[in-house]
Amino acid sequence: MPTTRRTTRTTALTGILAACLLAGAATPLAAAQPRDTAVDEDCTAAGALDLAVVLDTTGSMSSAISAAGTTAVDLATTVSSSGGRVALVDYRDAGDSWTSRIRTDFTADAATYAAAVGEMWAGEGGDIPEATLFALNTALTELSWDDDAARAVIVITDAPFHDPDRADPSLTSSGVAAALAGSGTAVHALLTDRSADTSGQYSALASATGGSVTTLGAAGSTIEELLASLVDDVVSRPYVTFTQPSYAFEAGTAGELPTVSGDECLPLEGASWAWEFLDGDPEVSGVTTETATANYATPGDYAVRVTITTREGKTATATTTVRVTAPVTPTPEPTQAPEPTSEPTETAGPAPEPAQTAGPTPEPTRTASETAAPAATTPTVAPTEASEADAPPTPAPENLASTGTTGVIGGAFAVALLAAGAILVGRRARR
Structure with missing residues:
Protein backbone atom coordinates (compact mmCIF):
# COMPACT_ATOMS: atom_id res chain seq x y z
CA MET A 1 0.00 0.00 0.00
CA SER A 236 -14.92 -0.68 31.90
CA ARG A 237 -17.02 -2.45 29.32
CA PRO A 238 -20.71 -3.23 29.46
CA TYR A 239 -21.19 -6.85 30.36
CA VAL A 240 -23.98 -9.27 29.54
CA THR A 241 -23.94 -13.03 29.21
CA PHE A 242 -26.39 -15.91 29.16
CA THR A 243 -26.51 -18.24 32.14
CA GLN A 244 -25.90 -21.26 29.85
CA PRO A 245 -23.95 -21.75 26.60
CA SER A 246 -27.12 -23.07 24.94
CA TYR A 247 -30.70 -24.03 25.74
CA ALA A 248 -33.06 -26.87 24.81
CA PHE A 249 -36.86 -26.75 24.77
CA GLU A 250 -39.68 -28.85 23.37
CA ALA A 251 -41.72 -27.39 20.52
CA GLY A 252 -44.84 -25.72 21.82
CA THR A 253 -43.28 -25.13 25.24
CA ALA A 254 -42.27 -21.67 26.46
CA GLY A 255 -38.64 -21.57 27.62
CA GLU A 256 -36.80 -18.86 29.54
CA LEU A 257 -33.52 -17.29 28.34
CA PRO A 258 -32.02 -15.61 31.43
CA THR A 259 -29.00 -13.30 31.31
CA VAL A 260 -26.76 -11.96 34.07
CA SER A 261 -25.52 -8.46 34.93
CA GLY A 262 -28.60 -6.47 34.14
CA ASP A 263 -30.31 -7.09 37.46
CA GLU A 264 -27.23 -5.75 39.28
CA CYS A 265 -27.47 -2.31 37.65
CA LEU A 266 -28.38 0.65 39.83
CA PRO A 267 -30.65 2.22 38.96
CA LEU A 268 -32.42 -0.36 36.80
CA GLU A 269 -33.82 2.31 34.49
CA GLY A 270 -30.24 3.16 33.59
CA ALA A 271 -29.97 0.13 31.30
CA SER A 272 -32.15 -1.41 28.61
CA TRP A 273 -32.32 -4.78 26.90
CA ALA A 274 -33.07 -5.52 23.26
CA TRP A 275 -33.69 -9.08 22.05
CA GLU A 276 -33.29 -10.42 18.52
CA PHE A 277 -34.61 -13.84 17.51
CA LEU A 278 -32.45 -14.26 14.44
CA ASP A 279 -34.36 -17.13 12.87
CA GLY A 280 -37.69 -18.80 13.43
CA ASP A 281 -40.80 -16.92 14.49
CA PRO A 282 -41.39 -17.77 18.16
CA GLU A 283 -44.00 -16.33 20.45
CA VAL A 284 -41.98 -14.14 22.83
CA SER A 285 -42.38 -12.15 26.02
CA GLY A 286 -40.10 -10.22 28.38
CA VAL A 287 -38.12 -8.71 25.50
CA THR A 288 -37.43 -5.49 27.43
CA THR A 289 -36.04 -7.30 30.47
CA GLU A 290 -32.99 -9.39 31.29
CA THR A 291 -34.96 -12.64 30.81
CA ALA A 292 -36.95 -13.27 27.64
CA THR A 293 -39.29 -16.19 27.01
CA ALA A 294 -39.61 -17.91 23.62
CA ASN A 295 -42.03 -20.55 22.37
CA TYR A 296 -41.04 -22.19 19.05
CA ALA A 297 -43.61 -24.21 17.11
CA THR A 298 -41.16 -26.14 14.91
CA PRO A 299 -38.15 -28.27 15.96
CA GLY A 300 -34.73 -26.93 14.91
CA ASP A 301 -31.72 -24.89 16.05
CA TYR A 302 -32.29 -21.16 16.50
CA ALA A 303 -29.97 -18.23 17.30
CA VAL A 304 -30.91 -15.56 19.83
CA ARG A 305 -29.04 -12.33 20.55
CA VAL A 306 -29.45 -9.85 23.40
CA THR A 307 -27.96 -6.36 23.59
CA ILE A 308 -27.69 -4.30 26.78
CA THR A 309 -27.30 -0.53 26.64
CA THR A 310 -26.02 1.46 29.61
CA ARG A 311 -26.93 4.97 30.72
CA GLU A 312 -23.93 6.30 28.80
CA GLY A 313 -25.04 4.60 25.58
CA LYS A 314 -22.43 1.82 25.69
CA THR A 315 -23.57 -1.57 24.51
CA ALA A 316 -22.71 -5.21 25.05
CA THR A 317 -24.00 -8.18 23.12
CA ALA A 318 -24.34 -11.90 23.80
CA THR A 319 -25.59 -14.68 21.55
CA THR A 320 -26.89 -18.15 22.37
CA THR A 321 -28.41 -21.13 20.58
CA VAL A 322 -31.79 -22.70 21.31
CA ARG A 323 -32.36 -26.31 20.26
CA VAL A 324 -36.06 -27.10 19.88
CA THR A 325 -37.05 -30.77 19.86
CA ALA A 326 -40.32 -32.50 18.99
CA PRO A 327 -42.61 -33.16 21.95
CA VAL A 328 -42.24 -36.64 23.42
CA THR A 329 -45.49 -38.64 23.29
CA PRO A 330 -45.71 -41.02 26.25
CA THR A 331 -46.12 -44.70 25.21
CA PRO A 332 -48.81 -46.57 27.19
CA GLU A 333 -47.56 -49.58 29.07
CA PRO A 334 -48.85 -52.95 27.73
CA THR A 335 -51.55 -54.69 29.80
CA GLN A 336 -50.15 -57.76 31.53
CA ALA A 337 -52.24 -60.95 31.73
CA PRO A 338 -52.73 -62.34 35.25
CA GLU A 339 -50.26 -65.04 36.14
CA PRO A 340 -51.72 -68.56 36.55
CA THR A 341 -51.89 -69.86 40.11
CA SER A 342 -51.47 -73.42 41.34
CA GLU A 343 -53.58 -72.88 44.43
CA PRO A 344 -57.22 -74.11 44.34
CA THR A 345 -59.84 -71.51 43.68
CA GLU A 346 -61.59 -70.55 46.85
CA THR A 347 -65.37 -70.65 46.96
CA ALA A 348 -67.40 -67.65 47.86
CA GLY A 349 -67.74 -68.85 51.43
CA PRO A 350 -66.92 -71.72 53.80
CA ALA A 351 -68.64 -75.06 53.18
CA PRO A 352 -71.67 -75.56 55.45
CA GLU A 353 -71.12 -77.90 58.38
CA PRO A 354 -73.52 -80.87 58.80
CA ALA A 355 -76.50 -80.21 61.00
CA GLN A 356 -76.11 -81.42 64.54
CA THR A 357 -78.86 -82.97 66.67
CA ALA A 358 -80.05 -81.27 69.78
CA GLY A 359 -78.21 -83.73 72.01
CA PRO A 360 -76.02 -86.84 71.98
CA THR A 361 -77.51 -89.96 70.36
CA PRO A 362 -78.75 -92.34 73.12
CA GLU A 363 -77.07 -95.74 73.26
CA PRO A 364 -79.37 -98.78 72.84
CA THR A 365 -80.43 -100.67 75.99
CA ARG A 366 -78.44 -103.82 76.49
CA THR A 367 -80.10 -107.13 77.60
CA ALA A 368 -78.80 -109.33 80.38
CA SER A 369 -77.42 -111.82 77.95
CA GLU A 370 -75.56 -109.16 76.05
CA THR A 371 -74.11 -107.88 79.29
CA ALA A 372 -72.82 -111.30 80.30
CA ALA A 373 -71.48 -112.25 76.94
CA PRO A 374 -67.70 -112.37 76.78
CA ALA A 375 -65.86 -109.89 74.66
CA ALA A 376 -65.10 -110.91 71.16
CA THR A 377 -61.69 -112.47 70.74
CA THR A 378 -61.30 -111.66 67.09
CA PRO A 379 -58.48 -109.13 66.78
CA THR A 380 -59.48 -105.79 65.47
CA VAL A 381 -57.61 -104.71 62.34
CA ALA A 382 -57.17 -101.00 61.80
CA PRO A 383 -58.77 -100.12 58.50
CA THR A 384 -56.50 -98.76 55.79
CA GLU A 385 -57.28 -95.67 53.85
CA ALA A 386 -58.52 -97.81 50.98
CA SER A 387 -60.76 -99.97 53.24
CA GLU A 388 -62.15 -96.88 54.85
CA ALA A 389 -62.93 -95.48 51.46
CA ASP A 390 -64.59 -98.77 50.36
CA ALA A 391 -66.51 -99.36 53.62
CA PRO A 392 -70.30 -99.02 53.44
CA PRO A 393 -71.74 -95.94 54.97
CA THR A 394 -72.56 -95.99 58.65
CA PRO A 395 -76.28 -96.27 59.18
CA ALA A 396 -78.10 -93.33 60.55
CA PRO A 397 -78.84 -93.23 64.32
CA GLU A 398 -82.52 -94.16 63.82
CA ASN A 399 -81.53 -97.31 61.89
CA LEU A 400 -79.16 -98.30 64.67
CA ALA A 401 -82.00 -98.04 67.20
CA SER A 402 -84.31 -100.27 65.19
CA THR A 403 -81.59 -102.85 64.67
CA GLY A 404 -80.92 -103.04 68.45
CA THR A 405 -84.61 -103.54 69.22
CA THR A 406 -84.87 -106.43 66.77
CA GLY A 407 -81.86 -108.13 68.39
CA VAL A 408 -83.40 -107.92 71.87
CA ILE A 409 -86.66 -109.48 70.72
CA GLY A 410 -84.82 -112.27 68.91
CA GLY A 411 -82.71 -113.05 71.98
CA ALA A 412 -85.72 -113.25 74.28
CA PHE A 413 -87.48 -115.59 71.90
CA ALA A 414 -84.39 -117.86 71.83
CA VAL A 415 -84.25 -117.97 75.62
CA ALA A 416 -87.94 -118.94 75.77
CA LEU A 417 -87.40 -121.80 73.34
CA LEU A 418 -84.45 -123.08 75.38
CA ALA A 419 -86.51 -123.00 78.53
CA ALA A 420 -89.38 -124.90 76.91
CA GLY A 421 -86.98 -127.53 75.62
CA ALA A 422 -85.47 -128.02 79.06
CA ILE A 423 -88.90 -128.59 80.62
CA LEU A 424 -89.78 -131.26 78.05
CA VAL A 425 -86.49 -133.05 78.61
CA GLY A 426 -87.06 -133.13 82.38
CA ARG A 427 -90.53 -134.60 82.09
CA ARG A 428 -89.31 -137.42 79.88
CA ALA A 429 -86.59 -138.30 82.33
CA ARG A 430 -89.08 -138.73 85.20
CA ARG A 431 -91.11 -141.13 83.24
Whole structure:
Protein backbone atom coordinates (compact mmCIF):
# COMPACT_ATOMS: atom_id res chain seq x y z
CA MET A 1 0.00 0.00 0.00
CA PRO A 2 1.25 3.53 -0.67
CA THR A 3 2.85 5.20 2.29
CA THR A 4 2.28 8.80 1.11
CA ARG A 5 -0.89 8.87 3.18
CA ARG A 6 1.27 9.09 6.31
CA THR A 7 3.57 12.02 5.35
CA THR A 8 1.28 14.70 6.75
CA ARG A 9 1.28 12.98 10.15
CA THR A 10 5.00 12.20 10.55
CA THR A 11 5.66 15.06 12.95
CA ALA A 12 2.54 14.30 15.00
CA LEU A 13 3.32 10.58 15.18
CA THR A 14 6.89 11.31 16.26
CA GLY A 15 5.52 13.36 19.15
CA ILE A 16 3.00 10.63 19.97
CA LEU A 17 5.77 8.02 19.99
CA ALA A 18 7.93 10.06 22.36
CA ALA A 19 5.04 10.83 24.70
CA CYS A 20 3.87 7.22 24.80
CA LEU A 21 7.37 5.89 25.37
CA LEU A 22 7.82 8.25 28.31
CA ALA A 23 4.41 7.31 29.68
CA GLY A 24 5.16 3.62 29.29
CA ALA A 25 8.54 3.99 30.99
CA ALA A 26 7.00 5.88 33.88
CA THR A 27 4.24 3.32 34.42
CA PRO A 28 5.29 0.63 36.91
CA LEU A 29 4.25 -2.94 36.22
CA ALA A 30 1.49 -3.86 38.62
CA ALA A 31 1.19 -7.38 39.93
CA ALA A 32 -1.67 -9.38 38.43
CA GLN A 33 -4.78 -9.29 40.58
CA PRO A 34 -7.16 -12.17 41.25
CA ARG A 35 -9.19 -12.89 38.12
CA ASP A 36 -12.80 -12.32 39.06
CA THR A 37 -15.68 -10.46 37.50
CA ALA A 38 -17.95 -8.06 39.39
CA VAL A 39 -20.77 -6.02 37.92
CA ASP A 40 -20.85 -2.41 39.08
CA GLU A 41 -23.74 0.01 39.30
CA ASP A 42 -23.30 1.16 35.70
CA CYS A 43 -23.83 -2.32 34.27
CA THR A 44 -20.14 -2.69 33.50
CA ALA A 45 -17.81 -5.48 34.47
CA ALA A 46 -14.39 -5.04 36.00
CA GLY A 47 -11.86 -7.76 36.57
CA ALA A 48 -11.06 -10.80 34.46
CA LEU A 49 -10.49 -9.84 30.85
CA ASP A 50 -8.64 -11.51 28.00
CA LEU A 51 -7.64 -8.85 25.45
CA ALA A 52 -6.02 -9.81 22.12
CA VAL A 53 -4.35 -7.02 20.14
CA VAL A 54 -4.38 -7.82 16.41
CA LEU A 55 -1.94 -5.50 14.63
CA ASP A 56 -1.53 -4.81 10.91
CA THR A 57 2.24 -4.80 10.12
CA THR A 58 2.12 -4.24 6.35
CA GLY A 59 4.33 -1.63 4.70
CA SER A 60 1.69 1.09 4.83
CA MET A 61 1.95 1.04 8.62
CA SER A 62 5.69 1.91 8.69
CA SER A 63 5.29 5.56 9.73
CA ALA A 64 2.65 4.74 12.33
CA ILE A 65 3.66 1.31 13.57
CA SER A 66 5.69 2.65 16.47
CA ALA A 67 2.81 4.84 17.64
CA ALA A 68 0.36 1.98 17.16
CA GLY A 69 2.66 -0.38 19.04
CA THR A 70 3.13 2.05 21.89
CA THR A 71 -0.62 2.52 22.10
CA ALA A 72 -1.02 -1.25 22.37
CA VAL A 73 1.58 -1.43 25.15
CA ASP A 74 -0.21 1.30 27.06
CA LEU A 75 -3.45 -0.60 26.71
CA ALA A 76 -1.77 -3.81 27.84
CA THR A 77 -0.42 -2.11 30.95
CA THR A 78 -3.85 -0.76 31.83
CA VAL A 79 -5.52 -4.13 31.32
CA SER A 80 -2.93 -6.12 33.26
CA SER A 81 -3.11 -3.60 36.11
CA SER A 82 -6.81 -4.41 36.46
CA GLY A 83 -6.17 -8.16 36.59
CA GLY A 84 -6.52 -8.95 32.88
CA ARG A 85 -4.26 -10.61 30.32
CA VAL A 86 -3.04 -9.50 26.90
CA ALA A 87 -2.01 -11.39 23.74
CA LEU A 88 -0.50 -10.11 20.49
CA VAL A 89 -1.18 -11.25 16.90
CA ASP A 90 0.23 -9.50 13.82
CA TYR A 91 -0.91 -9.99 10.24
CA ARG A 92 -0.23 -9.02 6.65
CA ASP A 93 -1.84 -10.46 3.53
CA ALA A 94 -2.02 -13.64 1.47
CA GLY A 95 1.24 -14.26 -0.42
CA ASP A 96 3.43 -12.38 2.08
CA SER A 97 6.08 -13.96 4.30
CA TRP A 98 3.26 -14.81 6.70
CA THR A 99 -0.43 -14.15 6.69
CA SER A 100 -0.91 -14.09 10.46
CA ARG A 101 1.06 -15.26 13.47
CA ILE A 102 0.93 -15.16 17.25
CA ARG A 103 3.67 -13.01 18.78
CA THR A 104 2.71 -13.86 22.36
CA ASP A 105 -0.12 -15.81 23.91
CA PHE A 106 -2.07 -14.33 26.82
CA THR A 107 0.13 -12.92 29.56
CA ALA A 108 -0.34 -10.68 32.59
CA ASP A 109 3.26 -9.48 32.27
CA ALA A 110 3.34 -6.16 30.39
CA ALA A 111 7.13 -6.50 29.96
CA THR A 112 6.68 -9.76 28.06
CA TYR A 113 4.07 -8.11 25.91
CA ALA A 114 6.30 -5.09 25.27
CA ALA A 115 9.13 -7.38 24.16
CA ALA A 116 6.80 -9.05 21.65
CA VAL A 117 5.76 -5.66 20.27
CA GLY A 118 9.43 -4.72 19.86
CA GLU A 119 10.00 -7.69 17.52
CA MET A 120 7.53 -6.44 14.91
CA TRP A 121 8.47 -4.58 11.74
CA ALA A 122 6.51 -3.24 8.79
CA GLY A 123 6.75 -4.72 5.31
CA GLU A 124 4.99 -6.23 2.30
CA GLY A 125 1.24 -5.91 1.96
CA GLY A 126 0.65 -5.69 -1.80
CA ASP A 127 -2.83 -4.33 -2.49
CA ILE A 128 -4.78 -2.11 -0.11
CA PRO A 129 -7.09 -4.64 1.66
CA GLU A 130 -5.38 -6.95 4.12
CA ALA A 131 -5.97 -10.35 5.78
CA THR A 132 -7.85 -9.00 8.79
CA LEU A 133 -10.43 -11.83 8.76
CA PHE A 134 -7.63 -14.41 8.73
CA ALA A 135 -5.97 -12.70 11.70
CA LEU A 136 -9.22 -12.52 13.67
CA ASN A 137 -9.79 -16.21 13.08
CA THR A 138 -6.22 -16.94 14.24
CA ALA A 139 -6.84 -15.03 17.45
CA LEU A 140 -10.19 -16.70 18.05
CA THR A 141 -9.10 -20.29 17.43
CA GLU A 142 -5.43 -20.44 18.45
CA LEU A 143 -5.05 -18.27 21.55
CA SER A 144 -5.55 -19.73 25.05
CA TRP A 145 -8.73 -17.92 26.04
CA ASP A 146 -9.97 -18.20 29.61
CA ASP A 147 -13.51 -19.58 29.60
CA ASP A 148 -14.37 -17.57 32.72
CA ALA A 149 -13.02 -14.23 31.47
CA ALA A 150 -14.60 -11.55 29.34
CA ARG A 151 -13.12 -11.49 25.82
CA ALA A 152 -12.16 -8.62 23.54
CA VAL A 153 -10.05 -7.98 20.43
CA ILE A 154 -8.52 -4.66 19.40
CA VAL A 155 -7.67 -4.46 15.69
CA ILE A 156 -5.13 -1.75 14.82
CA THR A 157 -4.96 -1.04 11.08
CA ASP A 158 -5.21 1.59 8.36
CA ALA A 159 -6.83 -0.61 5.71
CA PRO A 160 -10.03 -2.50 4.92
CA PHE A 161 -9.95 -6.29 4.53
CA HIS A 162 -10.58 -8.90 1.85
CA ASP A 163 -14.09 -10.38 2.09
CA PRO A 164 -13.93 -13.29 1.58
CA ASP A 165 -10.36 -13.69 2.75
CA ARG A 166 -7.77 -14.46 0.07
CA ALA A 167 -5.69 -16.83 2.21
CA ASP A 168 -8.79 -18.79 3.31
CA PRO A 169 -11.83 -18.08 1.12
CA SER A 170 -14.11 -19.86 3.60
CA LEU A 171 -13.66 -16.89 5.95
CA THR A 172 -16.26 -14.20 5.34
CA SER A 173 -17.16 -11.12 7.30
CA SER A 174 -20.55 -12.52 8.33
CA GLY A 175 -19.12 -15.90 9.31
CA VAL A 176 -16.25 -14.47 11.38
CA ALA A 177 -18.61 -11.98 13.03
CA ALA A 178 -20.98 -14.80 13.98
CA ALA A 179 -18.11 -16.87 15.44
CA LEU A 180 -16.83 -13.91 17.46
CA ALA A 181 -20.31 -13.04 18.72
CA GLY A 182 -21.04 -16.67 19.57
CA SER A 183 -17.92 -16.84 21.74
CA GLY A 184 -18.69 -13.53 23.44
CA THR A 185 -15.67 -11.79 21.89
CA ALA A 186 -16.12 -8.06 21.25
CA VAL A 187 -14.18 -6.43 18.40
CA HIS A 188 -12.87 -2.88 18.91
CA ALA A 189 -11.29 -1.31 15.81
CA LEU A 190 -8.57 1.31 16.27
CA LEU A 191 -8.11 2.83 12.81
CA THR A 192 -5.15 5.05 11.96
CA ASP A 193 -6.84 6.23 8.75
CA ARG A 194 -10.44 7.29 8.34
CA SER A 195 -10.62 5.68 4.90
CA ALA A 196 -10.18 2.21 6.41
CA ASP A 197 -13.89 1.99 7.23
CA THR A 198 -15.45 3.78 4.29
CA SER A 199 -17.41 0.63 3.40
CA GLY A 200 -18.48 0.05 7.00
CA GLN A 201 -16.65 -3.27 7.42
CA TYR A 202 -15.34 -2.55 10.90
CA SER A 203 -18.55 -0.88 11.99
CA ALA A 204 -20.42 -4.07 11.06
CA LEU A 205 -17.98 -6.23 13.04
CA ALA A 206 -18.24 -3.94 16.05
CA SER A 207 -22.03 -3.86 15.88
CA ALA A 208 -22.33 -7.65 15.62
CA THR A 209 -20.01 -8.29 18.56
CA GLY A 210 -20.77 -5.40 20.91
CA GLY A 211 -17.50 -3.57 20.16
CA SER A 212 -16.58 -0.09 18.94
CA VAL A 213 -14.70 1.83 16.23
CA THR A 214 -12.15 4.53 17.11
CA THR A 215 -10.39 6.66 14.47
CA LEU A 216 -7.11 8.36 15.34
CA GLY A 217 -7.55 10.96 12.61
CA ALA A 218 -10.84 12.32 14.01
CA ALA A 219 -10.73 16.11 14.18
CA GLY A 220 -10.56 17.65 17.59
CA SER A 221 -9.32 14.52 19.35
CA THR A 222 -5.88 13.82 20.72
CA ILE A 223 -4.28 10.42 20.97
CA GLU A 224 -4.59 10.56 24.74
CA GLU A 225 -8.33 11.27 24.54
CA LEU A 226 -8.95 8.52 22.02
CA LEU A 227 -6.83 6.10 24.00
CA ALA A 228 -8.65 6.92 27.22
CA SER A 229 -11.98 6.36 25.47
CA LEU A 230 -10.90 3.02 24.07
CA VAL A 231 -9.48 1.86 27.41
CA ASP A 232 -12.78 2.79 29.02
CA ASP A 233 -14.69 0.82 26.39
CA VAL A 234 -12.54 -2.26 26.90
CA VAL A 235 -11.73 -2.32 30.61
CA SER A 236 -14.92 -0.68 31.90
CA ARG A 237 -17.02 -2.45 29.32
CA PRO A 238 -20.71 -3.23 29.46
CA TYR A 239 -21.19 -6.85 30.36
CA VAL A 240 -23.98 -9.27 29.54
CA THR A 241 -23.94 -13.03 29.21
CA PHE A 242 -26.39 -15.91 29.16
CA THR A 243 -26.51 -18.24 32.14
CA GLN A 244 -25.90 -21.26 29.85
CA PRO A 245 -23.95 -21.75 26.60
CA SER A 246 -27.12 -23.07 24.94
CA TYR A 247 -30.70 -24.03 25.74
CA ALA A 248 -33.06 -26.87 24.81
CA PHE A 249 -36.86 -26.75 24.77
CA GLU A 250 -39.68 -28.85 23.37
CA ALA A 251 -41.72 -27.39 20.52
CA GLY A 252 -44.84 -25.72 21.82
CA THR A 253 -43.28 -25.13 25.24
CA ALA A 254 -42.27 -21.67 26.46
CA GLY A 255 -38.64 -21.57 27.62
CA GLU A 256 -36.80 -18.86 29.54
CA LEU A 257 -33.52 -17.29 28.34
CA PRO A 258 -32.02 -15.61 31.43
CA THR A 259 -29.00 -13.30 31.31
CA VAL A 260 -26.76 -11.96 34.07
CA SER A 261 -25.52 -8.46 34.93
CA GLY A 262 -28.60 -6.47 34.14
CA ASP A 263 -30.31 -7.09 37.46
CA GLU A 264 -27.23 -5.75 39.28
CA CYS A 265 -27.47 -2.31 37.65
CA LEU A 266 -28.38 0.65 39.83
CA PRO A 267 -30.65 2.22 38.96
CA LEU A 268 -32.42 -0.36 36.80
CA GLU A 269 -33.82 2.31 34.49
CA GLY A 270 -30.24 3.16 33.59
CA ALA A 271 -29.97 0.13 31.30
CA SER A 272 -32.15 -1.41 28.61
CA TRP A 273 -32.32 -4.78 26.90
CA ALA A 274 -33.07 -5.52 23.26
CA TRP A 275 -33.69 -9.08 22.05
CA GLU A 276 -33.29 -10.42 18.52
CA PHE A 277 -34.61 -13.84 17.51
CA LEU A 278 -32.45 -14.26 14.44
CA ASP A 279 -34.36 -17.13 12.87
CA GLY A 280 -37.69 -18.80 13.43
CA ASP A 281 -40.80 -16.92 14.49
CA PRO A 282 -41.39 -17.77 18.16
CA GLU A 283 -44.00 -16.33 20.45
CA VAL A 284 -41.98 -14.14 22.83
CA SER A 285 -42.38 -12.15 26.02
CA GLY A 286 -40.10 -10.22 28.38
CA VAL A 287 -38.12 -8.71 25.50
CA THR A 288 -37.43 -5.49 27.43
CA THR A 289 -36.04 -7.30 30.47
CA GLU A 290 -32.99 -9.39 31.29
CA THR A 291 -34.96 -12.64 30.81
CA ALA A 292 -36.95 -13.27 27.64
CA THR A 293 -39.29 -16.19 27.01
CA ALA A 294 -39.61 -17.91 23.62
CA ASN A 295 -42.03 -20.55 22.37
CA TYR A 296 -41.04 -22.19 19.05
CA ALA A 297 -43.61 -24.21 17.11
CA THR A 298 -41.16 -26.14 14.91
CA PRO A 299 -38.15 -28.27 15.96
CA GLY A 300 -34.73 -26.93 14.91
CA ASP A 301 -31.72 -24.89 16.05
CA TYR A 302 -32.29 -21.16 16.50
CA ALA A 303 -29.97 -18.23 17.30
CA VAL A 304 -30.91 -15.56 19.83
CA ARG A 305 -29.04 -12.33 20.55
CA VAL A 306 -29.45 -9.85 23.40
CA THR A 307 -27.96 -6.36 23.59
CA ILE A 308 -27.69 -4.30 26.78
CA THR A 309 -27.30 -0.53 26.64
CA THR A 310 -26.02 1.46 29.61
CA ARG A 311 -26.93 4.97 30.72
CA GLU A 312 -23.93 6.30 28.80
CA GLY A 313 -25.04 4.60 25.58
CA LYS A 314 -22.43 1.82 25.69
CA THR A 315 -23.57 -1.57 24.51
CA ALA A 316 -22.71 -5.21 25.05
CA THR A 317 -24.00 -8.18 23.12
CA ALA A 318 -24.34 -11.90 23.80
CA THR A 319 -25.59 -14.68 21.55
CA THR A 320 -26.89 -18.15 22.37
CA THR A 321 -28.41 -21.13 20.58
CA VAL A 322 -31.79 -22.70 21.31
CA ARG A 323 -32.36 -26.31 20.26
CA VAL A 324 -36.06 -27.10 19.88
CA THR A 325 -37.05 -30.77 19.86
CA ALA A 326 -40.32 -32.50 18.99
CA PRO A 327 -42.61 -33.16 21.95
CA VAL A 328 -42.24 -36.64 23.42
CA THR A 329 -45.49 -38.64 23.29
CA PRO A 330 -45.71 -41.02 26.25
CA THR A 331 -46.12 -44.70 25.21
CA PRO A 332 -48.81 -46.57 27.19
CA GLU A 333 -47.56 -49.58 29.07
CA PRO A 334 -48.85 -52.95 27.73
CA THR A 335 -51.55 -54.69 29.80
CA GLN A 336 -50.15 -57.76 31.53
CA ALA A 337 -52.24 -60.95 31.73
CA PRO A 338 -52.73 -62.34 35.25
CA GLU A 339 -50.26 -65.04 36.14
CA PRO A 340 -51.72 -68.56 36.55
CA THR A 341 -51.89 -69.86 40.11
CA SER A 342 -51.47 -73.42 41.34
CA GLU A 343 -53.58 -72.88 44.43
CA PRO A 344 -57.22 -74.11 44.34
CA THR A 345 -59.84 -71.51 43.68
CA GLU A 346 -61.59 -70.55 46.85
CA THR A 347 -65.37 -70.65 46.96
CA ALA A 348 -67.40 -67.65 47.86
CA GLY A 349 -67.74 -68.85 51.43
CA PRO A 350 -66.92 -71.72 53.80
CA ALA A 351 -68.64 -75.06 53.18
CA PRO A 352 -71.67 -75.56 55.45
CA GLU A 353 -71.12 -77.90 58.38
CA PRO A 354 -73.52 -80.87 58.80
CA ALA A 355 -76.50 -80.21 61.00
CA GLN A 356 -76.11 -81.42 64.54
CA THR A 357 -78.86 -82.97 66.67
CA ALA A 358 -80.05 -81.27 69.78
CA GLY A 359 -78.21 -83.73 72.01
CA PRO A 360 -76.02 -86.84 71.98
CA THR A 361 -77.51 -89.96 70.36
CA PRO A 362 -78.75 -92.34 73.12
CA GLU A 363 -77.07 -95.74 73.26
CA PRO A 364 -79.37 -98.78 72.84
CA THR A 365 -80.43 -100.67 75.99
CA ARG A 366 -78.44 -103.82 76.49
CA THR A 367 -80.10 -107.13 77.60
CA ALA A 368 -78.80 -109.33 80.38
CA SER A 369 -77.42 -111.82 77.95
CA GLU A 370 -75.56 -109.16 76.05
CA THR A 371 -74.11 -107.88 79.29
CA ALA A 372 -72.82 -111.30 80.30
CA ALA A 373 -71.48 -112.25 76.94
CA PRO A 374 -67.70 -112.37 76.78
CA ALA A 375 -65.86 -109.89 74.66
CA ALA A 376 -65.10 -110.91 71.16
CA THR A 377 -61.69 -112.47 70.74
CA THR A 378 -61.30 -111.66 67.09
CA PRO A 379 -58.48 -109.13 66.78
CA THR A 380 -59.48 -105.79 65.47
CA VAL A 381 -57.61 -104.71 62.34
CA ALA A 382 -57.17 -101.00 61.80
CA PRO A 383 -58.77 -100.12 58.50
CA THR A 384 -56.50 -98.76 55.79
CA GLU A 385 -57.28 -95.67 53.85
CA ALA A 386 -58.52 -97.81 50.98
CA SER A 387 -60.76 -99.97 53.24
CA GLU A 388 -62.15 -96.88 54.85
CA ALA A 389 -62.93 -95.48 51.46
CA ASP A 390 -64.59 -98.77 50.36
CA ALA A 391 -66.51 -99.36 53.62
CA PRO A 392 -70.30 -99.02 53.44
CA PRO A 393 -71.74 -95.94 54.97
CA THR A 394 -72.56 -95.99 58.65
CA PRO A 395 -76.28 -96.27 59.18
CA ALA A 396 -78.10 -93.33 60.55
CA PRO A 397 -78.84 -93.23 64.32
CA GLU A 398 -82.52 -94.16 63.82
CA ASN A 399 -81.53 -97.31 61.89
CA LEU A 400 -79.16 -98.30 64.67
CA ALA A 401 -82.00 -98.04 67.20
CA SER A 402 -84.31 -100.27 65.19
CA THR A 403 -81.59 -102.85 64.67
CA GLY A 404 -80.92 -103.04 68.45
CA THR A 405 -84.61 -103.54 69.22
CA THR A 406 -84.87 -106.43 66.77
CA GLY A 407 -81.86 -108.13 68.39
CA VAL A 408 -83.40 -107.92 71.87
CA ILE A 409 -86.66 -109.48 70.72
CA GLY A 410 -84.82 -112.27 68.91
CA GLY A 411 -82.71 -113.05 71.98
CA ALA A 412 -85.72 -113.25 74.28
CA PHE A 413 -87.48 -115.59 71.90
CA ALA A 414 -84.39 -117.86 71.83
CA VAL A 415 -84.25 -117.97 75.62
CA ALA A 416 -87.94 -118.94 75.77
CA LEU A 417 -87.40 -121.80 73.34
CA LEU A 418 -84.45 -123.08 75.38
CA ALA A 419 -86.51 -123.00 78.53
CA ALA A 420 -89.38 -124.90 76.91
CA GLY A 421 -86.98 -127.53 75.62
CA ALA A 422 -85.47 -128.02 79.06
CA ILE A 423 -88.90 -128.59 80.62
CA LEU A 424 -89.78 -131.26 78.05
CA VAL A 425 -86.49 -133.05 78.61
CA GLY A 426 -87.06 -133.13 82.38
CA ARG A 427 -90.53 -134.60 82.09
CA ARG A 428 -89.31 -137.42 79.88
CA ALA A 429 -86.59 -138.30 82.33
CA ARG A 430 -89.08 -138.73 85.20
CA ARG A 431 -91.11 -141.13 83.24
